[in-house]
Amino acid sequence: MRAPAHNLTAKAATALLAVSLLLHSGINAAAEPFEFNAGQLPEAAGMIKAMQAVHVTAHQLVIESKRWHHRVVVFVYPSKSKKVWVWDSVAKSREVKADAANPVAVATAWLRQMGIGDKVVNASFDDPLATLDHRENSSQR
């Protein structure tokens, strides 16, 4: 006869495993319908500034196809790792397998991950902090 503690241990282990698997799989799950929001990403500048303050490398990435352009934030986390994440207003952050320093590779990997068939015509890192600094300077005057 099995001790009651064994049943409890089994239930706890199963629950913990399920939770941990959910936490890990959720990162890559395509949970939301995708919608481009006219190339706007108002959180980009502040997000990048906040990340840089805690030593996380982050850039705004502008992606262009023949039909549209779109902005996302690319960041490497944990710092000094090779884990590259792409943040979008709707899809939130998704991990992509690409060289963080290569904007076209990151854009291509992200579109593939999002299930978007368009080919990347151009992709480049943009610096929204210049705009933010300008705003801050203006408000101080």
Add this chain to the structure above:
Amino acid sequence: MPIAVAVTQPGYFMTLMRQLLLATSLALLAPLALAQPHKQELDQLPGQWAAHVSNGDFGELANLYLSDALLHQDFDQQELHGSKQIAEFYAGYAGHLPKIVITKINESRVMDAVGLLGGSFSITYADQHVVKGHFSLVCQWIDGKWQIEIQHNVRAKPE
């Protein structure tokens, strides 16, 4: 106990497997918990925002934001600067407050003193029209609490 004997005794084998499963689960969870301090408090922020707006607690609402916070709301072209202006915007609904429900959180990440949150909400206005959307929050851990630095709300794609 020799392995050959262990695998022929289902009770022992199952116990061993369960213990292995537990150890694996704990090993998977421990780094997540350690790497993300104050995550629980971060996860509570969207619900607090929704409750303070819905209940008209504008003082409490203002306290959720940094004094130089930015709220950008695509669906009504609102771009509000600062906790005071944000609270005043919602106070403008006094008497016909919208009811906000957080329907999902699909991003919650703590990076040192920076928190990223994302999810979905449903706003029911006094005239009963409903806006479903997605929110993004960039938060800062300052003086022992999370405060919203940037909030970006976008309308969800129609189903």
